[in-house]
Amino acid sequence: MNFNPTKEQEMVRKMVRQFAETEIKPIAADIDEKAEYPYETMEKAAQLGLMGMPFPKKYGGSETDYITYVTAIEELSRVCGSHGVILQTHCALCTWPILTYGTEEQKNKYLPDLCTGEKLGAFGLTEPNAGTDASAQETTAVDMGDHWLLNGSKIFISGGGIADIYVIMAMTDKSKGNKGITSFIVEKGTPGFYVPKHENKMGIRASIASELVFEDCKIPKENMLGKLGKGFKTAMTSLDVGRLGIAAQALGIAQGAFDETVEYMKNRKQFGRSLDKFQALAFEMANMYNQIEMARLLLYKAADKRSQGLPSTVEAAQAKLACSETAMYVTTKAVQFHGGYGYIKDYPIERMMRDAKITEIYEGTSEVMKMVISGSIFK
Amino acid sequence: MRIIVCAKQVPDTNEIKINPETGTLMRDGVPSILNPDDANALEMALEIKDKNPENVEVIIISMGPPQAKEMLEECIAMGADEGILISDRAVGGSDTWATSNAIAAAVRKLGGCDLMIAGRQAIDGDTAQVGPQTAEKMGLPQITYVKEYKFSDDMKKVEVKRALEDGYQIIEADLPCMLTAIKELNEPRYMTVGGILRACDPKVKISVWGAADIGVDLNTVGLKASPTNVFRSFTPKPKGKGVFIDGDTPKEKSQNLAQSLKAKHII
Numbered sequence: 001m002n003f004n005p006t007k008e009q010e011m012v013r014k015m016v017r018q019f020a021e022t023e024i025k026p027i028a029a030d031i032d033e034k035a036e037y038p039y040e041t042m043e044k045a046a047q048l049g050l051m052g053m054p055f056p057k058k059y060g061g062s063e064t065d066y067i068t069y070v071t072a073i074e075e076l077s078r079v080c081g082s083h084g085v086i087l088q089t090h091c092a093l094c095t096w097p098i099l100t101y102g103t104e105e106q107k108n109k110y111l112p113d114l115c116t117g118e119k120l121g122a123f124g125l126t127e128p129n130a131g132t133d134a135s136a137q138e139t140t141a142v143d144m145g146d147h148w149l150l151n152g153s154k155i156f157i158s159g160g161g162i163a164d165i166y167v168i169m170a171m172t173d174k175s176k177g178n179k180g181i182t183s184f185i186v187e188k189g190t191p192g193f194y195v196p197k198h199e200n201k202m203g204i205r206a207s208i209a210s211e212l213v214f215e216d217c218k219i220p221k222e223n224m225l226g227k228l229g230k231g232f233k234t235a236m237t238s239l240d241v242g243r244l245g246i247a248a249q250a251l252g253i254a255q256g257a258f259d260e261t262v263e264y265m266k267n268r269k270q271f272g273r274s275l276d277k278f279q280a281l282a283f284e285m286a287n288m289y290n291q292i293e294m295a296r297l298l299l300y301k302a303a304d305k306r307s308q309g310l311p312s313t314v315e316a317a318q319a320k321l322a323c324s325e326t327a328m329y330v331t332t333k334a335v336q337f338h339g340g341y342g343y344i345k346d347y348p349i350e351r352m353m354r355d356a357k358i359t360e361i362y363e364g365t366s367e368v369m370k371m372v373i374s375g376s377i378f379k
Numbered sequence: 380m381r382i383i384v385c386a387k388q389v390p391d392t393n394e395i396k397i398n399p400e401t402g403t404l405m406r407d408g409v410p411s412i413l414n415p416d417d418a419n420a421l422e423m424a425l426e427i428k429d430k431n432p433e434n435v436e437v438i439i440i441s442m443g444p445p446q447a448k449e450m451l452e453e454c455i456a457m458g459a460d461e462g463i464l465i466s467d468r469a470v471g472g473s474d475t476w477a478t479s480n481a482i483a484a485a486v487r488k489l490g491g492c493d494l495m496i497a498g499r500q501a502i503d504g505d506t507a508q509v510g511p512q513t514a515e516k517m518g519l520p521q522i523t524y525v526k527e528y529k530f531s532d533d534m535k536k537v538e539v540k541r542a543l544e545d546g547y548q549i550i551e552a553d554l555p556c557m558l559t560a561i562k563e564l565n566e567p568r569y570m571t572v573g574g575i576l577r578a579c580d581p582k583v584k585i586s587v588w589g590a591a592d593i594g595v596d597l598n599t600v601g602l603k604a605s606p607t608n609v610f611r612s613f614t615p616k617p618k619g620k621g622v623f624i625d626g627d628t629p630k631e632k633s634q635n636l637a638q639s640l641k642a643k644h645i646i
Contacts, residue, residue: 008579011456015570049572062572072572 003297009068016075019048020083028080031206032351035198037162038206042086045076046117050087055099059107060115066303070248077252078259079348081355082206084252088245089158089207090114094121097167097238098185101226106185110165122163123242124154124186124212125235132368134169135178135232139214141170148184148224150192150217156362160210161195164188167238168212169231176229183231185223192217203354240313242363243320244306247299250320250327250359254292257327257334257352261285264338264347281337288330295319295326314376321369324359331356380435380534382424383486385497385510386417386454388447397612413450416498418567419560423496423528425458425568436460438489442470442481451585455578456570463489467589472602475504479512484595485588486517494537495557499524507559514557521557522550526564 005013023041031038045051054069055061069091077084095114098106098121113119130136139152150170154160166186173180186193194213201209226234262285265275275281299322302315331353335342342349360366390409398405413421421439428435439454441447442465451462463485470481486492495517497510507523514521526547527540534554541548542561570578577583590597598604624639626632640646 006579007452008575011453011570011575011578012572014453015456015572015575019569047571048569049574053572062576064572064576 005067005071006065008064009071012064012068013071013075015048016050016072017078019044020076020079024076024083025079028082028206029345029348029351031080031082033205033345035200035205035208037208038080038083038086041083042117042120045083045087050076051090051117052095052111052115054091055095055111055115059099059111060113061111065307066244067300067307070244070299070303073245073248074252074255077249077355078256080206081249081253081352081358082204084249085158085204085207085246085358086120088242088249089123090117090121090163092241092245093123093238094163094165094167096241097123097183097225097234098165100237101183101230101234102185103222105222106225110185114165119164120159120162121165121167122157122159123235123238124157124160124166124168126154126156128153128155132365134235135181137169137171137181139168139170140174141172141182141184141219143172144218147221148219150184150186150214150219152214154212156199156209157212158207158209158362160208160212161188161198162208166212167225167234168214169235172228172231178232179229181231181235182228183225183234184219185225186214186217186219190217190219201358203351203356203358239363240316241306243316243369244299244303246359246363247295247302247316247319247323250323250356251292251295251299253352253356253359254288254295254323254327254330257331257349257356258285258288258292260347260349260352261288261334261337264341275337284333284337288333291326291329295322298322314373317364317369317372320359320364321366321373324356324366327356327359328353380427380431380494381489381492382427382435382437382494382496383489383492384417384421384424384437384439384454384459385482385495385513386421386439386441386450387414387498387501387503387509388412388441388443388450389414389501389503411446411450413453414498414501414503416500416502416560416562418498419562419564420496420498420558421454421457421459422565422567423525423558423560424494426565427494427530428458438463438492440482440485441465442473442478444471445587448585448587452578453570455583455585456574457568458571458574461583462585464585464587465589465593466587467591469590469597470595470600472605473600474605474607475506475508475512476607477600477605478509479516480599481590481593481595482509482513483516484593486513488588488593491517491555493534493555495519495555497557497559499559499561510557510559517557519555519557520552521559522552523559524561525558526561528558528564 052061053064057063073084073088098110142149168184168186172182192215195210197211199209268275299319302319305312334349335353338349341347388411391412396405424437437459438461439459440463500507522539524542525539526542529538538551624632624636626635
């Protein structure tokens with residue numbers, strides 16, 4: 001067991017921190033306010049090689065380990081949760097399933113552009129009536145002989161309308177339940193594929209989430225991803241990778257709020273002394289510091305297991321539960337310690353608190369994480 | 380084309396401590412960075428390499444303690460091909476004259492180059508001397524304070540715009556030559572993931588050379604050989620706060636100014 005970061009992990013952290021502090025921090029409040037997708041900074045992130053980190057060099061990736069990958073998401077999220085989730089959705093929920101379940105043709109066609117960030121990826125599972133109960137898919141795909149015909153709708157899809165490549169789950173045989181779900185690769189601009197609406201969200205407002213609609217959308221036969229009826233497995237295993245990314249996002253938000261609060265407490269004076277001299281506040285900061293470190297250790301353990309190719313479903317759920325709860329706890333306290341300044345938009349703290357909440361909801365709620373963890377205890 | 384960039388690892392803060400006995404910097408416990416102007420020098424070299432990646436080689440050279448290797452790794456992660464660190468107790472405490480002797484010796488050992496670029500000056504010593512002195516010792520023409528540059532098509536000459544306090548000079552020089560870069564020259568790039576992987580690859584070596592490796596005369600390097608003796612280092616006392624002269628109109632302001640000067644018997 002070794003708790004020291006590798007040189008690679010350290011250097012990536014330093015590089016992403018420099019990039020995030022210089023390029024993202026100055027725009028984070030504005031893109032949140034306007035709910036604007038950060039095209040410019042994401043393009044720069046792509047130039048730095050952030051979009052294909054844990055994927056094979058053969059397809060244009062960098063073959064980093066998963067701790068290095070989550071470190072990058074953590075550092076982006078430390079200043080802007082939206083940037084963190086854009087990176088993670090692209091990597092875990094689109095690039096990863098195509099790499100893992102795609103045919104060689106599909107991999108050669110899609111992965112190089114995804115790994116360089118030339119194209120952005122998204123993932124469509126959630127529907128108006130299929131949230132946590134993801135197996136209740138109402139979107140259908142019918143085999144028309146020479147193509148598939150896709151009908152239905154998806155909601156809350158991160159990157160919807162922005163992304164170029166979508167991994168979409170649809171029911172191909174309703175009678176088989178979970179085993180009747182199949183996944184498909186759908187390209188932006190396919191006739192019959194519409195993005196009618198962007199959601200007006202509480203947090204991570206610069207990561208656009210949208211409704212997707214498919215109306216007699218013709219999908220080429222060769223765009224079926226993985227085997228017929230294996231779409232649910234594709235979705236669930238992708239979410240295992242996704243949970244590492246969301247945990248990293250939550251951890252980054254917590255660290256960002258914590259760091260801001262440390263600086264604020266050193267400078268803010270009340271009753272003739274700075275806030276860090278009040279033991280009640282300083283002790284709570286000690287708790288926050290500990291929570292962040294505990295969450296980080298769970299995350300890196302889960303990421304390390306994935307790097308080694310070991311089963312990590314439960315570890316990823318543990319990491320996501322711990323990191324997202326830490327994010328809520330730390331950001332809420334951070335707002336409290338900032339007092340009135342924490343509640344106004346001149347400081348980044350209220351944004352961090354809004355951004356934190358989603359990490360307890362998407363890619364499996366905290367309740368689902370507890371189902372996964374308790375299921376492993378009482379199996 | 381071979382470009383050699385001179386870089387220095389410097390403390391990342393103005394709150395550096397000074398050894399009261401020797402008057403030199405105490406580096407322990409202070410975070411270190413690539414000197415900002417040297418990042419501009421490296422960026423210029425990398426811009427030239429970007430245009431002709433197959434035929435341009437960028438070597439980064441530094442002199443300093445063993446931990447300066449980290450800075451060279453970062454330079455490789457930004458895009459430099461190779462790093463050389465001159466690190467030896469025999470060269471420790473060198474002033475600018477002695478440092479330039481060691482760097483010139485190392486460049487000679489490398490077999491020279493087509494272009495040398497250094498940062499204008501380092502934020503710790505602020506001397507702006509090592510680049511020009513190295514050029515002198517190598518017999519290279521030098522142009523300092525480079526703000527813009529343009530190479531001839533055959534890459535045999537470079538025309539640069541030199542930023543001075545009261546204007547600009549346009550100067551042309553034959554290659555090889557030494558240029559020193561200022562902040563306004565460019566915007567240094569970040570490391571990249573690919574670059575970091577290269578920097579961490581054991582095959583990409585950062586050579587650490589001692590005084591014997593570069594074949595430098597030991598009487599020309601190190602603290603004792605340095606003609607500069609630090610007499611005393613101190614933190615200057617801050618001057619008193621300035622006073623803002625109030626007034627609704629320029630006339631009123633000037634009257635108030637005159638009054639306060641009179642009150643102090645200055646006028």
